[in-house]
Amino acid sequence: MQKKIWASLDPFVEGGNILGRKVANANFLISLLKNNPFDEYHFFLPSKQQIQYVKNFIQKNFEILSSKIKIFSRVQLxxxxxxxxxxxxxxxxxxxxxxxxxxxxxKVAKNNFPITGTTHSLSYKNFIHAYFSHLWTDWIGNEAIIATSFSGKKVLKNFYAHLSQNYKLEAKYLPPKIVNIPLGIPDIYFSHQDKKNLRKKYNLPLNDPIFIYVGRISHYSKMDILPLLRALSQAQIIIGKPLHLILAGYVDIEQHNLNTIKNLAQNTKINIHLFPNLKEITKIELLQTSDIFLSLSDNIQETFGLSILEAKASKLAIIASHFDGYKELLHHKVDSFLIPIFSPSNDPLLSEIASLLFDNQTHLLVAQQTSFDFSTLVQTIVTLYTNKSLRKKISQKAFEDAHNYKWDNIIQQYFNLWEKLQNVKIPKNKNSHPLNFDFFQIFSHYPTKTIDSSTKIKTSKLGYKIIQKKDFPVIYPLLENFLDLDKIEDILTFFLTPHQIIDYTKTQKSISQIYKTKFSIFWMIKQGFIEIIS
Structure with a gap:
């Protein structure tokens, strides 16, 4: 029976600070291996560092599956x-x-396997080149982009329409199909500890309702905190007592922004509890100390809203912006309160200068023209703070709905998609992507002369020493995947008598054998083991 082998070019696990993309990818891999529906898992990774990192991850977390997990260098693909x-x-x-x-x-593969890839942030300017590469005539129908939100799917469609219109592309240039599968939430978020004990642990007030924001603390790439603080300040005046706000997440290098937040909080008497660059377990526990989750996303860099799922699973009352993927995960006045968001219909000048700026600068300029309904937010904060029964009602609804996003449920949607793509009728197609190009053809005017299969060659004196084992070739790392090392001596022996290159390559049976043989011959000419006959 044929093995079912899953494969990827990516590691899915990375070190460094906690970012939404990293968390989503790692949890996907954990869920995949935990459910373990395949006979083998093959990773083709570009560097020794990534290979070692994934090996360490597997050894630590899934040693029982180590015999099923194969990790290759990318050049072995x-x-x-x-x-x-x-x-x-x-x-x-x-x-x-x-x-x-x-x-x-x-062009190369033994079988036409399905290919899928997931969306994360979609707003980086240079991504438009990738979107352009998606418009191709030779998709075979078993490829799919997995959009984590319908909002993200709409963004992709808007990019494709923009490119097709402005390049006046024919209708045959189409993107791959786009399907929707949301991100998931790990089970650990559903296991709640005692709130008062956690508040003692983090030196938080024991009885007052606590607001929390979890996410990257950066006005460039995520939500601008300052308007939220001003809204909290206004709500605090109405409530008549100081409010407590936890700010937890990765802090960018703009330290002056943190100082601005601290100064504004001090002036408004808001009690801010700052937890920068925290570990995942700390984030989970801080969510469980809190009552009201705040996330007024205003940045197009956001696509899905993983923190929303974390808040729902933590059984928090949620106030969020009616924006991007947030509005798909939440239901106004059922499991949350959604605040209207306003932005301009266009900005022609920004569209011109954006290519000359850093992405975080562009994101900032877009976000600073995107606003929320200030008065509605203030009133909602007051309502939820003062109405404990309402908080309890909507947080319970949020918690119940969060179970639909458990990774065990989400990963099954991936399995179903891969099975479905297996059943697509596949046309024969051997066309290369137009953005792929032959380096030797593009740079064909560089060398004095080009070599082809008709070129006549012979083994040199140096090559004869290799045959006699009086000299030995030096093989650089990487080349062992492209040279036919077992046939070096055989090739040199064959060309002791002058022949055309094709006289040897025609004896090879497969495409890979022919390629390796040609590469080996060209390499031996470079090393002086074979000579070209004029």
Missing amino acids: WSRVQNTNYFCFHLSDCISYFPYLASFRN
Whole structure:
């Protein structure tokens, strides 16, 4: 029976600070391996550091599956796909490699395996080049971009429409299909500790309602905290007592922004409890100390809203912006209160200058023209703070709905998609992607002369020493995947008598054998083991 082998070009686990993309990718991999529906898992990674990091992760968390998990260097991909039937390839994003893996598969692979890739942030300016690469005539129908939100799906469609219109592309240039599968939430968020004990642990007030914001604390790339603080200040005047706000998350290098937040909080008498660059377990516990979750997202860098799921699973009353993926995860006055968001219909000048700015500068300029309904937010804060029964009602609804987003439920949607893509009728297609190009053709005017299969060659004196074992070739790392090391001596022996290159390559049976043989011959000419006959 044929093995079901899942594969990827990405590690899914990374070190460094806690970011939404990293958390989502790691939890996907954990859920995949926990459910373990495949016979093997193959990773093709670009660096020794990534290979070692994934090995360490597997050894620490899934040692029981270590015999099923194969980790290869990326350069081994071409030989593996020629000899292995893969069930599917899944990429951690749809930006970096998506169409190029499809083109590579069409030309080289043993079978036409499905390819999927997930969306994360979609707003970086240089991503438009990736979106342009998605418009292709030779998708075979078993590829799919997995949009984590309908809002993200609409963004992609808007980009494709913009490119098609402005480049006046024919109707045959189409993107791959886009399907919707949301992100998930780990089970640990549903296991709640005693709130008062946690408040004691973090030196928080024991009885007052506590507000919390969890996310990157950066006005450039995430929510602008200052308007929220001003709204809390206004609500505090109406309530008549100081409010407590936890700010928890990764802090960017703009320390002056933190100082501004602290100064404003001091002037308004808001009690801010700051927890920068915290660990995941600390974030989970801080959510459980709180009562009201605040997230007035105003930045287009946000696509889904993982923190919303974390707040729902933590059984918090939620006040959030009616924006991006947030409005798909929440139901106004049922499990949350959604605050209307306003932004301009266009900004022609920004569209021109954006390509000359850093992405975080562009995001800031967009976000600073995006606002929330200030008076509605103030009134909602007052209502939830003073109405404990309402908080309890909507937080319970949020908690119940959060169970739909448990990773065990979400990962099943991936399994169903991969099975469905297996059943797509696939046309024959061996066309390369137009953004792929032959380096030797593009730079063909650089060398004095080009070599082809008709070129006549012979083994040199140095090559004869290799045959006699009086000298030995030095093989650089990486080259062992492209050289046919077992045939070096055989090739040199064959060309002791002058022949055309094709006289040897025609004896090879497979495409991979022919390629390795040609590469080996060109390499031996470079090393002086073979000579070109004029």
